[in-house]
Amino acid sequence: MSSLSRPGAVTGRPASAKTTVKDQEIAAEQRYVDMAYERLDEMRADAQAMIREGYRQSLAGTKGSLVDRDAMVHQAALRAQALDIADDGLVFGRLDLTGREIRYIGRIGVRTSEHDSLVIDWRAPAAEDFYRATPEDPRGVVRRRVLHSRGHAVVDLEDDLLDPEAADGLTIVGDGAFLASLARTREGAMRDIVATIQREQDEVIRAPADGTVLVRGAPGTGKTAVALHRVAYLLFRHRRRFGSRGVLIVGPNRRFTAYIERVLPSLGEGSASLRSLGDLVEGVTATGHDSPALARLKGAETMVRVLRRAVADQAPGAPDELRVVHRGVVVRLDRQRLDKLRNEVHRRSRGSVNAARGRAAELLLEALWQQYTDIGGHEEPAPPGQENLALWNDLLAADGLGELEDAAGDGAASNGNGNGSGAAKKPEGKQGEFTARVREQRAFTDFLMAWWPIRRPLDVLAALGDEDRLRRAAARDLDRDAVALLAASWADPATLSYQDVALLDEIDALLGSPPRPARRKPKAADDDPYVVDGVNILTGEEVADDDWEPEMRELTTSIERLERSRRVDDGVVEERPEYAHIVVDEAQDLSPMQWRMLGRRGRQASWTIVEDPAQSAWEDLDAARAAMETALGGDKPESRSSRSRRGKGRTRKPSTVQRARYEYELTTNYRNSTEIAAVATRVLALALPEARPARAVRTSGIEPVIRAVPGPELASAARAAVQELLDQVEGTIGLIVPLPTGPSRTGNPQPDLFSVDGETGTGGAWSAADRDRLAAGLPERVQVLDVLEAKGLEFDAAVIVAPETVAAQSPRGLRVLYVAVSRATQRLTVLTGDPQWTAILTTG
Numbered sequence: 104m105s106s107l108s109r110p111g112a113v114t115g116r117p118a119s120a121k122t123t124v125k126d127q128e129i130a131a132e133q134r135y136v137d138m139a140y141e142r143l144d145e146m147r148a149d150a151q152a153m154i155r156e157g158y159r160q161s162l163a164g165t166k167g168s169l170v171d172r173d174a175m176v177h178q179a180a181l182r183a184q185a186l187d188i189a190d191d192g193l194v195f196g197r198l199d200l201t202g203r204e205i206r207y208i209g210r211i212g213v214r215t216s217e218h219d220s221l222v223i224d225w226r227a228p229a230a231e232d233f234y235r236a237t238p239e240d241p242r243g244v245v246r247r248r249v250l251h252s253r254g255h256a257v258v259d260l261e262d263d264l265l266d267p268e269a270a271d272g273l274t275i276v277g278d279g280a281f282l283a284s285l286a287r288t289r290e291g292a293m294r295d296i297v298a299t300i301q302r303e304q305d306e307v308i309r310a311p312a313d314g315t316v317l318v319r320g321a322p323g324t325g326k327t328a329v330a331l332h333r334v335a336y337l338l339f340r341h342r343r344r345f346g347s348r349g350v351l352i353v354g355p356n357r358r359f360t361a362y363i364e365r366v367l368p369s370l371g372e373g374s375a376s377l378r379s380l381g382d383l384v385e386g387v388t389a390t391g392h393d394s395p396a397l398a399r400l401k402g403a404e405t406m407v408r409v410l411r412r413a414v415a416d417q418a419p420g421a422p423d424e425l426r427v428v429h430r431g432v433v434v435r436l437d438r439q440r441l442d443k444l445r446n447e448v449h450r451r452s453r454g455s456v457n458a459a460r461g462r463a464a465e466l467l468l469e470a471l472w473q474q475y476t477d478i479g480g481h482e483e484p485a486p487p488g489q490e491n492l493a494l495w496n497d498l499l500a501a502d503g504l505g506e507l508e509d510a511a512g513d514g515a516a517s518n519g520n521g522n523g524s525g526a527a528k529k530p531e532g533k534q535g536e537f538t539a540r541v542r543e544q545r546a547f548t549d550f551l552m553a554w555w556p557i558r559r560p561l562d563v564l565a566a567l568g569d570e571d572r573l574r575r576a577a578a579r580d581l582d583r584d585a586v587a588l589l590a591a592s593w594a595d596p597a598t599l600s601y602q603d604v605a606l607l608d609e610i611d612a613l614l615g616s617p618p619r620p621a622r623r624k625p626k627a628a629d630d631d632p633y634v635v636d637g638v639n640i641l642t643g644e645e646v647a648d649d650d651w652e653p654e655m656r657e658l659t660t661s662i663e664r665l666e667r668s669r670r671v672d673d674g675v676v677e678e679r680p681e682y683a684h685i686v687v688d689e690a691q692d693l694s695p696m697q698w699r700m701l702g703r704r705g706r707q708a709s710w711t712i713v714e715d716p717a718q719s720a721w722e723d724l725d726a727a728r729a730a731m732e733t734a735l736g737g738d739k740p741e742s743r744s745s746r747s748r749r750g751k752g753r754t755r756k757p758s759t760v761q762r763a764r765y766e767y768e769l770t771t772n773y774r775n776s777t778e779i780a781a782v783a784t785r786v787l788a789l790a791l792p793e794a795r796p797a798r799a800v801r802t803s804g805i806e807p808v809i810r811a812v813p814g815p816e817l818a819s820a821a822r823a824a825v826q827e828l829l830d831q832v833e834g835t836i837g838l839i840v841p842l843p844t845g846p847s848r849t850g851n852p853q854p855d856l857f858s859v860d861g862e863t864g865t866g867g868a869w870s871a872a873d874r875d876r877l878a879a880g881l882p883e884r885v886q887v888l889d890v891l892e893a894k895g896l897e898f899d900a901a902v903i904v905a906p907e908t909v910a911a912q913s914p915r916g917l918r919v920l921y922v923a924v925s926r927a928t929q930r931l932t933v934l935t936g937d938p939q940w941t942a943i944l945t946t947g
């Protein structure tokens with residue numbers, strides 16, 4: 104720890120006409136900060152030298168030195184990257200402790216060349232007191248000082264005196280810069296809060312890394328900010344565990360992920376994957392919201408049963424008859440027999456549909472042989488058989504079955520009792536000859552590819568756009584209206600909704616991967632009857648005609664490993680990744696199907712779940728909760744809320760049997776002024792009377808504007824309100840409108856959407872085109888968005904259009920409205936066509 108001489112003044116009064124005590128304090132801190140930056144420059148130079156040295160070593164050229172070089176260059180590059188982020192606001196805090204110890208806190212740790220600490224990384228244990236100390240529990244801190252900087256320059260200071268008894272000549276300066284910083288202009292992207300993290304937030308950030316951390320809090324309490332800082336903390340403290348297996352952060356939509364994407368890089372952490380619920384499945388992007396009724400259907404766990412039946416149904420275009428000729432005898436399998444066989448394959452292969460093509464081939468051949476013997480074809484003289492044992496073994500291995508035994512030890516097949524799985528009957532004698540011949544026939548291989556195609560999730564979903572097919576899959580799980588509504592939404596596969604993505608993932612899990620080629624060297628294409636035009640029709644793999652064996656290839660250097668993980672990120676390697684930690688933001692909106700999708704990505708993960716049930720658009724919270732518990736690994740809640748008690752005992756120790764669960768509640772609203780928070784509280788009282796609002800800490804003196812406007816004039820009133828606000832605030836403005844109504848994706852009117860008759864004067868039937876017209880010509884700092892798109896975002900000013908429509912659009916409309924009215928930091932304008940709503944929002 105450093106021990107600099109301290110400034111001696113004890114008050115904030117001016118020391119002279121020109122130089123205040125604060126100026127002197129700033130100058131003293133600037134000297135320290137300059138010293139830290141000088142050292143940072145040296146560390147940067149060291150990192151660059153290490154990179155150069157790494158490349159120099161590579162000239163030696165041996166494999167060992169190549170790996171050494173690689174590791175060295177990689178480490179040095181990471182270091183250089185981390186040092187770069189500290190260029191802005193390297194030092195932001197100072198603690199003066201009892202015993203005259205001083206600690207400077209910053210974005211990264213900086214040490215002198217003698218390894219003395221100049222700046223402590225904010226995530227290190229020694230920095231914890233900076234965030235946790237309070238006047239009631241000073242933890243040895245006498246004074247906490249926040250340094251506000253612009254680039255390398257310290258521009259302001261703010262002190263908290265935590266232990267007046269021990270102040271002993273320490274200067275205290277500051278004038279509420281923290282509160283002032285909350286009112287700052289928003290620039291459209293979230294910023295880190297590393298200098299001003301509050302105690303209750305810090306407890307979440309540093310919560311244990313195992314199990315599940317569940318964070319609740321009203322709008323603006325910093326849930327998102329805290330979750331992101333927790334990721335930076337976990338990656339810093341448990342780099343090996345979370346850095347290698349990865350951290351996934353899931354947000355509701357792309358606007359939201361774009362809004363928060365700069366926070367982690369500004370904290371020096373670029374390695375976490377940030378995805379919206381529409382981007383979680385490789386190769387698919389969804390940006391559309393379903394109507395509330397449609398979302399309810401698609402999100403319910405009933406869909407698991409429906410999709411299971413859908414993948415077990417005959418593929419579209421599958422032939423109804425198989426016909427082959429053997430030794431002049433025509434052998435047929437009709438539709439009925441084929442349906443039975445298909446069910447049999449599904450029954451035996453337990454759901455992994457794409458991997459079961461080999462088994463399908465096997466059962467077809469068996470059935471054909473049966474048919475052949477039934478019509479007496481087997482009375483023909485037996486040719487030499489059994490020569491295809493190896494080929495069968497490939498086929499079975501591809502399906503995950505054991506190998507056929509070579510009972511005679513000379514390559515001949517056994518009599519069918521030797522297979523460990525007992526699932527496959529082995530062809531022998533005449534049957535062996537029959538199957539070998541039939542399998543080579545083009546009629547058979549063409550049939551197999553069409554009858555058991557390797558299916559893609561999108562194809563399966565699109566096929567459910569056919570009402571008859573969907574009705575078969577739905578059985579009794581969906582009524583007629585539900586089938587019609589769902590089929591209409593899938594008839595045009597060009598547009599996918601957020602809920603569709605979870606369904607695609609479910610289908611993907613049911614389909615499984617196509618079978619991989621056997622681990623041995625692939626057969627030459629010429630020998631393999633399942634190779635058609637260079638493609639193995641069982642596996643879908645191209646058959647290489649050289650000796651290249653993929654399993655021999657190893658990734659030897661970290662550059663190669665990095666390259667591979669990058670390729671996975673780019674979607675080049677299409678595998679469903681699993682993560683070591685998953686952060687779910689706005690978790691109150693997840694449907695059971697979306698929880699299942701996340702669960703598949705975090706089977707071994709620890710979790711941070713961030714939610715506010717009062718903002719939930721999802722109706723059946725109990726079903727969602729049950730699905731969440733399953734996704735998390737069957738945890739039951741373990742500990743109580745931390746809200747009522749400060750300080751010690753905020754979490755209860757988890758039992759050893761269940762996975763740990765830590766629950767927190769954040770209670771201070773840092774976003775809204777008290778005036779705007781009052782309007783939000785009135786809506787909350789209607790939406791969820793038992794919910795407790797958070798405490799807003801900043802009063803602006805600016806009352807929200809609640810204006811009654813006749814329905815037809817809403818659009819022009821909205822534009823006028825935006826023009827007014829453009830003069831009043833410097834930063835972002837959100838123009839928040841009801842969910843779009845009007846034609847659905849299929850071009851038909853959406854029968855399930857609330858639509859207001861313009862003549863009643865309540866207005867608010869907004870089509871996507873209306874919205875575009877509204878946005879035309881507005882400057883970039885104005886965003887026009889619907890209420891669901893506004894989730895998690897914030898603006899300097901917000902205009903809410905037609906709250907009465909928002910409230911009526913779905914059973915959870917009031918909660919959605921609560922989201923909308925809690926987005927603004929400085930100014931709020933609400934335009935309503937319903938006088939009742941003017942009263943509700945003004946006086947409650």
Ligand SMILES: Nc1ncnc2c1ncn2[C@@H]1O[C@H](COP(=O)(O)OP(=O)(O)OP(=O)(O)O)[C@@H](O)[C@H]1O
Nearest residue numbers: 296299300301322323324325326327328773774895
């Ligand atoms: N300790 C803090 N210091 C400074 N700003 C803070 C602090 N905590 C939160 N904020 C700011 O308050 C605003 C709201 O934070 P955030 O978006 O994380 O809240 P939230 O609880 O996720 O809200 P919502 O439920 O509406 O999504 C952000 O601008 C954030 O930077």
